[in-house]
Amino acid sequence: MAVMPDFLITKLDWVANLARANSLWPMPFATACCGIELMATASSRYDIARFGSEAMRFSPRQCDLMLVAGRVAMKMVPVLQRIWLQMPEPKWCISMGACASSGGVFDTYAVVQGIDRFLPVDVYVPGCPPRPEQLIRAVIDLQEKIQATGTVNAREFTDRTTYEGPTSMIKTLELDQTMVVPGDFNTATRQRD
Amino acid sequence: MSNTQQLLADRFGDFAIREEFRDNVRFVVSPDRLLDVLSLLKNEAGFDFLADITGIDYLHYPNATDRYGVVYCLANSETAERVYVKVLVNDPEPTLESAYSLWKGADWMEREVFDMFGIVFDGHPDLRRILMPEGFAAFPLRKDYPLRGRGERHNFEPNIRADG
Numbered sequence: 001m002a003v004m005p006d007f008l009i010t011k012l013d014w015v016a017n018l019a020r021a022n023s024l025w026p027m028p029f030a031t032a033c034c035g036i037e038l039m040a041t042a043s044s045r046y047d048i049a050r051f052g053s054e055a056m057r058f059s060p061r062q063c064d065l066m067l068v069a070g071r072v073a074m075k076m077v078p079v080l081q082r083i084w085l086q087m088p089e090p091k092w093c094i095s096m097g098a099c100a101s102s103g104g105v106f107d108t109y110a111v112v113q114g115i116d117r118f119l120p121v122d123v124y125v126p127g128c129p130p131r132p133e134q135l136i137r138a139v140i141d142l143q144e145k146i147q148a149t150g151t152v153n154a155r156e157f158t159d160r161t162t163y164e165g166p167t168s169m170i171k172t173l174e175l176d177q178t179m180v181v182p183g184d185f186n187t188a189t190r191q192r193d
Numbered sequence: 194m195s196n197t198q199q200l201l202a203d204r205f206g207d208f209a210i211r212e213e214f215r216d217n218v219r220f221v222v223s224p225d226r227l228l229d230v231l232s233l234l235k236n237e238a239g240f241d242f243l244a245d246i247t248g249i250d251y252l253h254y255p256n257a258t259d260r261y262g263v264v265y266c267l268a269n270s271e272t273a274e275r276v277y278v279k280v281l282v283n284d285p286e287p288t289l290e291s292a293y294s295l296w297k298g299a300d301w302m303e304r305e306v307f308d309m310f311g312i313v314f315d316g317h318p319d320l321r322r323i324l325m326p327e328g329f330a331a332f333p334l335r336k337d338y339p340l341r342g343r344g345e346r347h348n349f350e351p352n353i354r355a356d357g
Binding site: 074075077078081084085107108109110111112113117118119120158161162163164165 | 324325326333338339340341342343345346347349350351352353354
């Protein structure tokens with residue numbers, strides 16, 4: 001019988017995706033009221049354990065799903081990025097609620113206008129805050145995405161080397177307008193070249 | 194409260210201007226006498242608790258004569274009286290003496306006023322920013338600072354998928 005290596009590799013991907021999609025371990029980055037809905041989602045009434053992602057770990061090295069729930073202040077971006085980089089591959093990110101996705105009503109100097117400017121986001125959840133059902137829907141969507149695009153050695157991530165966030169507000173700043181990032185921020189966050 | 198006013202009048206004459214609205218009593222003092230007034234209020238009038246230090250930017254304010262105001266909110270823990278001491282400072286280098294020598298609690302309050310308004314407190318042991326990131330260059334509660342900032346909130350390096 002002829003050996004069919006391509007077929008075998010595809011099935012390996014499928015098995016790996018099955019395992020990954022149904023055991024997403026969320027890293028809850030809950031900074032605001034969305035975090036309360038996140039807790040409700042994990043509790044018995046909505047029970048995110050039905051979808052295999054009830055194991056919330058507050059240690060990023062054990063997680064593969066970053067759940068950003070709430071507004072992110074400018075001072076917190078290096079912390080958020082550091083946590084993201086500490087999570088092992090393969091990893092995914094859900095931006096939960098209006099604030100994490102776009103800044104929401106907090107259109108001020110200190111609040112980041114959407115975390116997708118600094119992190120690659122897979123699924124956005126609208127709402128202020130979103131209902132637990134919406135978050136469960138996001139997890140199901142992410143499972144479908146993993147099942148459809150995942151590879152056993154996570155090639156799909158290393159292949160994507162371009163910035164995926166919005167570009168409309170990225171602009172070159174005058175020298176007197178930029179924030180001079182101090183050494184601590186550099187060492188705390190791995191910067192690209 | 195009249196005792197306090199009498200005490201201040203005896204010691205400082207016209208230096209401390211008294212304003213009153215209902216039970217809210219304020220003294221406007223000049224910056225060079227600030228520490229003397231605070232010291233007198235603490236040591237002789239019994240205002241032993243520094244409740245808060247806040248700043249005000251009077252830019253574009255109707256009939257304002259000075260740029261910044263700094264308000265010290267004092268409380269007397271025995272009589273539950275409160276008194277507000279206000280000083281007015283101006284550009285280019287708004288500077289006040291630190292109240293840290295009187296109340297240790299002034300430490301973080303003065304750092305906050307410095308962070309938000311850029312008012313420098315001489316004699317403060319560790320005058321750093323407290324709310325904004327250390328590299329932040331502006332003083333965001335000044336009225337000439339735009340509400341949405343000058344782009345600092347977008348000025349971070351993004352992570353991409355291929356990163357770690």
